Amino acid sequence: MVDARQEIAPASVAFPGDPAYAEATRVYNLAGPARPAAALTATSVGDVQAAVGYAAALRQGVRVHTTGHSAAAAPPMDGALLIRPLLGGGVEIDVERRLARIPAGTSWNAVVRAAAPHGLAAPHGTSGTVGAIGYLLHGGVSFYGRKLGMAANHIRAVELVTADGRLRRISADEDPELFWALRGGGGGLGVVTAVELALFPVADLVAGAAFWSGKNAEAVVHAWYDWTLRAPDEVSTSLRIMNLPDLPEIPPMLKGGPVVCVAGVALGDDTDSARAHAHGLLDPLRAIGGAVLDTWQDGGPEVVPEVHMDPEEPGAFIGDHFLLAEPGRDGMAAFLRLTGEGSGSPLIVAELRQLGGRFAVPDPSGGVLNHLNQRLAYMGAGVPALRGTPAEIIEHCDKVRAALAPWDTRRTAPGFVKGLDRPRGHLTEDDLRAVDHVRARVDPDGLFRGDAMPETVLGKRSA
Ligand SMILES: Cc1cc2nc3c(=O)[nH]c(=O)nc-3n(C[C@H](O)[C@H](O)[C@H](O)COP(=O)(O)OP(=O)(O)OC[C@H]3O[C@@H](n4cnc5c(N)ncnc54)[C@H](O)[C@@H]3O)c2cc1C
Structure with a gap:
């Protein structure tokens, strides 16, 4: 039976069962399936406007997504119209x-x-x-x-x-x-x-990822951490402990046990200065010996999206995230104890992303979230189909959180939040109130209210 909503819907709006609905609701993170009442892929501004007008007439909430990389952190879409903008024209x-x-x-x-x-x-x-x-x-x-x-x-x-x-x-x-x-x-x-x-x-840069077996993890983790204490702003890096699955796309030397990886990008005014910045990081790490793969090399901006080797195919990623204060060697040891060799960690990846530098500098002409003054961003994620059950992954995330509690700032970066059940605190209460005030002005009937990311820590509230 076709209900009244379907009869008045613009042609591009699709309902459960339509192939176009399946296309518009596709997500990268399968742990957060999108199940709105209706969905469309909008290929023009006119499509977006028609869809918003249709939802407003029905007083139906509107949700928006693009790739669904953040799908598991998005509140349920029950009863809503989901718009997936895919506008032409190119960059x-x-x-x-x-x-x-x-x-x-x-x-x-x-x-x-x-x-x-x-x-x-x-x-x-x-x-x-x-x-x-x-x-x-x-x-x-x-x-x-x-x-x-x-x-x-x-x-x-x-x-x-x-x-x-x-x-x-x-x-x-x-x-x-x-x-x-x-x-x-x-x-x-x-x-x-x-x-x-x-x-x-960007004229030239040096970028890549170097991997060591878990046996070298302690030396690599501490050498990387010591470097971060004096690192130049030209270099941005991550350190990851990874338990990579036995998949054809994974290089063989990275399978069969935890590996530790230091990946990043070094900029400079010219090739020589970019190389000098990269060497400041890599020399102490390479001196440890035993790297199983090292892709760091000269390149241009086109190589940068490849160096971290983030998974491109959709999967069900369950995990956790929070921002850390200065962990010191004790904090780094706690991180390693919970994620390194012998820890029994079911996490595919446990990452510390280096902050500091310009991240920590407020930008008065920026938006409400214009800087992060914490020291590192922690992210951990598991994939139940590959390693561990959902319960085991969640339990381990909780153990890591408990072990790092002395350095947990209870702040988060919104893009890194992995699930709805995880604490989050991107903004201060004053900033939340000010953003709500803007929402009330531009959307007095709350059409887009469900699309606002809930906060649970600093703002002491949820959706
Ligand atoms: C493998 C991986 C690597 C990542 N690396 C980084 C990183 O290095 N740095 C970082 O900061 N983040 C990183 N992220 C997080 C990423 O930035 C967030 O997941 C971000 O939300 C992705 O945007 P999206 O549009 O692809 O995702 P979606 O899940 O499609 O969108 C997320 C939210 O953005 C909003 N949105 C999207 N498009 C629109 C639109 N056109 N209009 C209005 N609202 C819209 C909606 O509220 C939506 O719920 C990474 C995530 C993954 C999975």
Whole structure:
């Protein structure tokens, strides 16, 4: 039976059972399936406006996603209309003004491919398959971030369809309050149809990933940590303990036990200075000996989305995240004890992402989340089909959290939050109130309210 909603729906709106519904609700993180009442892939601004008008007429909540990388952290979509913007036109580069116009639906790989031939780079993260808009709205912890700060600080304008169906251009001069709230405010403000983003010039860089067997983990972990205490802002890195599955795409030397990996990007004014910065990191690590794979080498911005080797295929990722204060050697030892060889960890990856540098510097012209002044970001994730049951993964995440409790700042970076049941605290209570005030102005009926990321720690509230 066709209900009244389906009869008045614009042609592009699809319902459960339609292939177009399956396409629009596809997610990268299968641990957070999207099950809205209806869904559409919007290929034009007109599609977005028609869908918002339809939902408003029905007083139906609107949800937005692109790739579903954050699907497990999104509240359930019961009863909502899900819009997946996939707008055409491609990435446009203004070489002179060093700007990219990025239509919604674009992943970072496409931005990097468009910018790199001009010697320009974008402040993307470790994965090229992540959606540029979702990442930027969450603040964006870039793999260039110690030099550039939060990625969202580089947004110059946002094109946004609001609850009244209007397409607005939002910038520092055009509704600065909404521009502030969009950059890290947790969403729920409308459908972004494009972003104008400042690029930066990169002549040469050195980037890669070096892996050691778990037996060397203690030496590598402490050498990396000691380097982070004096690291130049030109270098951004992660340290990961990985238990990689026996899959064809995984190099054989990385299988069969925990490996420890140091990956990153070193910038410089020229090739020699980029190499010098990379050597400052790599020399003490290489002196440990026994690396099983080392891909660090000279390159350009086009290689950066590859170096972290983040998984590209969808999977059910269950995990945890929080931001750490200075852990010292005790904190690093606690991390290793819970995730390294002999720990019995079911986690596929336990990562410490280096913050500091420009990440820690407030940007008065940035959005509500314009800096992170913690020392490291911890992320841990498991995949039940590959290692451990969901219960075992969750239990182990809790053990890591307990072991790192003395250094847990109870703050989070919104993009890294792995699940709805995990504590989160991106903003202060004052900032949350100010963002809510903007939401109430641009969306008085709360059409997009369900799309706002819930906070549970500092804001002491949930969705
Ligand atoms: C393998 C992997 C690597 C990652 N690496 C990094 C990293 O290095 N640095 C980092 O900061 N983050 C990283 N992330 C996290 C990533 O930035 C977030 O998951 C981000 O939300 C992804 O955006 P998306 O649009 O692809 O995801 P989605 O799940 O599709 O979207 C997430 C949310 O963004 C909002 N949204 C998306 N598109 C729109 C739009 N057009 N209009 C309005 N709202 C929209 C919605 O609220 C949606 O719920 C990584 C994630 C994964 C899985």
